[in-house]
Amino acid sequence: REDLPTYTLEEVLQHTTMEKRIWVTYGQGVYDITDFIPQHPGGSEKISMAAGSSVEPFWMLYGVHKNPNVLAILEKYRIGNLSPAEAAEATANMEDPYARDPIRHPALKPSSKKPFNAEPPPTLLTESFVTPVDLFYVRNHLPVPEISENDYKLEIHFQGKDYSFSLDDLKTKFEQVTVTATVMCAGNRRGEMTEIKPVKGLNWGHAAIGNATWSGPRLSDILRYIGVKENDPSIQHIQFEGLDHDVSNVPYGASIPFNKAIDPKGDVVLAYEMNGEVLSKDHGFPIRAVVPGTVGARNVKWLGRIIVSDVESDSHWQQNDYKGFNPSVDWDTVDFSKSPAIQELPVISAICSPDSGSVVKLNSNSSLNMKGYAWSGGGRRIVRVDVTADSGKTWHSANITAQDSSKEPHHWGWSLWSIDLPIPQGVREVELWAKAVDSAYNTQPETFANIWNLRGVLGNAYHRIRVQVAS
Ligand code: HEM
Numbered sequence: 001r002e003d004l005p006t007y008t009l010e011e012v013l014q015h016t017t018m019e020k021r022i023w024v025t026y027g028q029g030v031y032d033i034t035d036f037i038p039q040h041p042g043g044s045e046k047i048s049m050a051a052g053s054s055v056e057p058f059w060m061l062y063g064v065h066k067n068p069n070v071l072a073i074l075e076k077y078r079i080g081n082l083s084p085a086e087a088a089e090a091t092a093n094m095e096d097p098y099a100r101d102p103i104r105h106p107a108l109k110p111s112s113k114k115p116f117n118a119e120p121p122p123t124l125l126t127e128s129f130v131t132p133v134d135l136f137y138v139r140n141h142l143p144v145p146e147i148s149e150n151d152y153k154l155e156i157h158f159q160g161k162d163y164s165f166s167l168d169d170l171k172t173k174f175e176q177v178t179v180t181a182t183v184m185c186a187g188n189r190r191g192e193m194t195e196i197k198p199v200k201g202l203n204w205g206h207a208a209i210g211n212a213t214w215s216g217p218r219l220s221d222i223l224r225y226i227g228v229k230e231n232d233p234s235i236q237h238i239q240f241e242g243l244d245h246d247v248s249n250v251p252y253g254a255s256i257p258f259n260k261a262i263d264p265k266g267d268v269v270l271a272y273e274m275n276g277e278v279l280s281k282d283h284g285f286p287i288r289a290v291v292p293g294t295v296g297a298r299n300v301k302w303l304g305r306i307i308v309s310d311v312e313s314d315s316h317w318q319q320n321d322y323k324g325f326n327p328s329v330d331w332d333t334v335d336f337s338k339s340p341a342i343q344e345l346p347v348i349s350a351i352c353s354p355d356s357g358s359v360v361k362l363n364s365n366s367s368l369n370m371k372g373y374a375w376s377g378g379g380r381r382i383v384r385v386d387v388t389a390d391s392g393k394t395w396h397s398a399n400i401t402a403q404d405s406s407k408e409p410h411h412w413g414w415s416l417w418s419i420d421l422p423i424p425q426g427v428r429e430v431e432l433w434a435k436a437v438d439s440a441y442n443t444q445p446e447t448f449a450n451i452w453n454l455r456g457v458l459g460n461a462y463h464r465i466r467v468q469v470a471s
């Protein structure tokens, strides 16, 4: 790298437009990233914010960049160096935006610490129907915002007017309900998809999912209270904004279809309690939108604003992320405007016990106890979980050991299952598969090969693990 020219910060600052080319710095390196901008997975607008300066303050906020993959991409665009003194100056006075994040339970295994993203050991998931708050996976895109209960206000924008509700209003003006709902990240099980081909995204295992009870007023009641009419054709989407925001004050945002929001049976809740406890900082204190049956990304935490609208949220996470594509679409050909934003999730299941790769002891009748979860979006009930120990020659249906008692199609919580599966005599290694069937008779695809997508979402192929049989 010494063979490259040395530039000054002043020179870098001249390069902030596509015509003059866009330069950025990282450490001592100077990079011309003009050609990478259209391919940036975080969008061309975001990356352009660093034009003419250091990417580091932004990367402190978006910790996904602190990995060798991203640095390897950046190195391809290196054109020169800063002097050591100027490199130090470029990042002076940087404060860690994550310094005030809460302390987490050490059992949560982080795939990224800043922002904090972590899942519990999968074997714990099947121990209780309701996942303990401290062991519930966390998926944050930004630092956890600090919000005081007394100052908190929920703003709602509807037909040119703004309405405001205090926490007390939300707790006292409306009927309070408790809904059992599973929340799952669209990237749950992404790790298995990356075995086919790498994807851009956090490497989740199969525990980016949890089941909880959520209490608070129904969104549909609040919307009706401010005069929203169920059959108003001008309303198509309900947008949510979080109080977590990036360096340019852009909040986390998402939207859901109006029909889901206004339907009292859609059970969308503005929750201030999770499992009967005050909502924790990581899960959205003081208010979070819980949208049962819908992908985690739309369950907006630290809810600050609701917009009643004819259009979807224009947020990066609604428009340019959390969408599916065909397996041949890559970062050169992807057009995010061509795919709908994920809302209801497809049917999924996973084996939580035994652990993949473990050594297992068989029961005296040569069977093996297996446990797992199964869930489907849209309130569809799990009607069956099929498992096999011989690659599908013989399938056995597991016992559903826990399921919420709601009626079809409002089955928002997951199902837990268990089976003593017969294992062929004498085998030393066995591959176990599981697949679930929901009440619409949707089932899971056999392999990840044909559902691979560049963002690594919707990974619901049969779950397959290998275990060694103890002699
Ligand atoms: C995501 C590369 C600059 C904001 C990503 C990802 C890559 C990448 C590879 C996908 C990571 C993953 O999900 O695993 C780069 C490179 C940059 C750059 C090579 C060089 C200049 C920036 C800047 C910003 C930014 C300056 C912000 C101002 C984001 C955001 C995401 C992202 C918001 C999406 C994060 C998420 O899904 O939560 N970037 N980036 N990037 N980037 Fe960048």
Ligand code: MTE
Pocket (backbone or CB within 6 Å): 136, 137, 138, 139, 140, 141, 142, 183, 184, 185, 186, 241, 242, 243, 244, 252, 282, 283, 284, 295, 296, 297, 298, 299, 300, 301, 302, 303
């Ligand atoms: N809401 C806000 N305000 N900010 C976020 O980063 N992440 C979303 C969603 N709501 C997010 C958010 C995503 S992608 C998921 S999967 C869920 O929250 C995770 O919820 P949890 O952390 O409570 O498990």
